[in-house]
Amino acid sequence: MARPSNTEERRAQIVTGLRRVLARQGYAGATVLDIARAARLAPGLVHYHFEDKRAVLLALVEELAATLRARLEHLDGGASTARARLHAFVDAALALGPGADADLVACWVGISAEAVRDPEVREVLARATLPLVAELRDRITHALVEAGAPRRRARADAASLGAVLWSAMQGAFVVASTAPEVIPPGAMAPALCALVDRLLVPADKEAA
Amino acid sequence: MARPSNTEERRAQIVTGLRRVLARQGYAGATVLDIARAARLAPGLVHYHFEDKRAVLLALVEELAATLRARLEHLDGGASTARARLHAFVDAALALGPGADADLVACWVGISAEAVRDPEVREVLARATLPLVAELRDRITHALVEAGAPRRRARADAASLGAVLWSAMQGAFVVASTAPEVIPPGAMAPALCALVDRLLVPADKEAA
Amino acid sequence: MARPSNTEERRAQIVTGLRRVLARQGYAGATVLDIARAARLAPGLVHYHFEDKRAVLLALVEELAATLRARLEHLDGGASTARARLHAFVDAALALGPGADADLVACWVGISAEAVRDPEVREVLARATLPLVAELRDRITHALVEAGAPRRRARADAASLGAVLWSAMQGAFVVASTAPEVIPPGAMAPALCALVDRLLVPADKEAA
Amino acid sequence: MARPSNTEERRAQIVTGLRRVLARQGYAGATVLDIARAARLAPGLVHYHFEDKRAVLLALVEELAATLRARLEHLDGGASTARARLHAFVDAALALGPGADADLVACWVGISAEAVRDPEVREVLARATLPLVAELRDRITHALVEAGAPRRRARADAASLGAVLWSAMQGAFVVASTAPEVIPPGAMAPALCALVDRLLVPADKEAA
DNA sequence: CATGAATGAGGGTTCATTCAT
């Protein structure tokens, strides 16, 4: 009798609306009206399905993290070596391949900026990204070991290398959005993979 | 007879006000009233000395770039080898040592987010940072050559390495502001220097 | 399901609000808050229904012109001779009879002043009034012909006479609003009609 | 010892500044800064020489009236007949001949609009213009008498004719500033003189 | 007298949020 709830669909629509608008106008510049228009919905609906504007942002953060996780799994399909799995991580995070959303990158910068000033956004962002950083460190450790480093040493190195690589990926978003002259679009992922390889090779030689 | 112009001093005061507020509240969240209060000035003065709020932001971008350049020169004092000069660059960009402004990091993220949506901010930011990227690449080239790499190869590698390192520094700002759990404050610069060293050592070995 | 749109009604309310305030305080002196209060609406509604304050003014200009056109048609009812139709025009423009709005006159002066400095207002005003001037010239021509003047001559005279009479009406608004001592309210229309008659009589005599 | 006061000169400069700005931007749109710039003076000086902005306007009104009076006297030089003196009045008010200021016309409209909302401006304007209306009526009376009308009749007619002609002149300013398409610049004065002649001729004929 | 920096009230406008329908 009651019509089936389409709440989840609507929420997804709205979150996607914010993603589009946020990428171009930043979070503060994304008015609820803009979001609703981008979602092809009436403005009032936004507050029917979300407590307030920030709740949409929090949902978006989680959606983006989920997207990244999904990509990761997808790319992992053909990865057999630890190094390949590390490359897969970099590609998943940076590649603008099929299924990737160009807005996504710009979006991330806007979200980061908002996280600086809003503790709750920061927290949600941390909850979503810290596991990814842990995963990254894990893959680095395995790759180092695979390259011949002693496990203990590898784990220690992976801690700081993970932070640096993660920063490089975050920074890649910033650079792509604010100074694309620095590196052509699409070239960042290979460049980072090449750097990864340089880090792994010498360990090989040390083992020799 | 007339009151001596103190416009430059006032402008600097206002820019500093924005820096403080922007670091905590983002650009959109930094109201003109907040900026004036942070600068201990009457609200109207902001628009007396600046065309509009954005003009203050543009001035801030240039101030930050100048700060970075100044730091660079200062740290260069003791650098004799090319590698030391590369380390100096990383330290200048990242170190939160004496004379460093903690706001500066958070500031940079807010500015980047604004650059995404405001072409003029992006342009000013680019004008201020592209020379720094070029300088970074230059130092990388020299360090690689110093480490034994053929000049031609060094220059080619420096192009993509420069982009990656620059991204890592930009990303370090983001990480420090949004997910400090990833790496303790102050540890990023050494970590990045260590990575730089790993990149330079093998060339040494190859030469051997 | 949704609330029925009452946009047109609200817009009319707001325009009327501006008419009242503009008559007393001029356009610059008519704050949006004043307009909203005069319309018994919340301040924010003005900008919900209009792009900006000027858009309200433009709508008002068109409303006033429509009012004048409507009055013209209404008064034409009993006019059989060309002279009567000319009188009707004068009365429609000037009479402060029943159904007339006292604010209307003061309003017109404020609008004219705004038209001096705002090209778009001038254009809308022109679009609204030039047809009226043409109509006035037409009626003058017919009245002159009816009074015995040759058609060709009548048309030539009507051109400059129309400009003068139209000016006199415009000026009557100014005089009524700024120097009512010059002529009692309500006396201007008869005075202008009397002048019209003096212009028509001699042609009669010349024919004789 | 004390330097000679140049107050009067400065006041005149400022008033002229307002005239220029007011003509283009209206009274409300004429900022004190604009006025000072147009007068090539420092902003602070305006308030040194005038109580406030309105005081400048009042001074301007009186200056304009004085200008009109001066023109009147000047043009009267060659006028021998009463009709010629009436023409002279019209020309003095409307003609854009030598010594005339194009701004003057636009100025007048802005002043009228301000007079609607500011009683003191209205009063000063009335004090300045009512004598001119009286003078106009006087000239009309004499012209009618000269044309053969009985003095008593002439005086009665002049009352309403004076109001109409004065309105026509006021309206001519409005039309020239807001709808120049209605009549070419410079054509209004001859048109009004022609109308005056038509009003005087028949009396001539009646006398015949 | 002159200068131009300083002040702060107030204006137009935006927009998150609410709510009647």
Next chain:
DNA sequence: CATGAATGAACCCTCATTCAT
């Protein structure tokens, strides 16, 4: 669930006026 009108606080900016020099 859906709609879009309604609300009002808060923002950026302007500007008449003051005042230290």
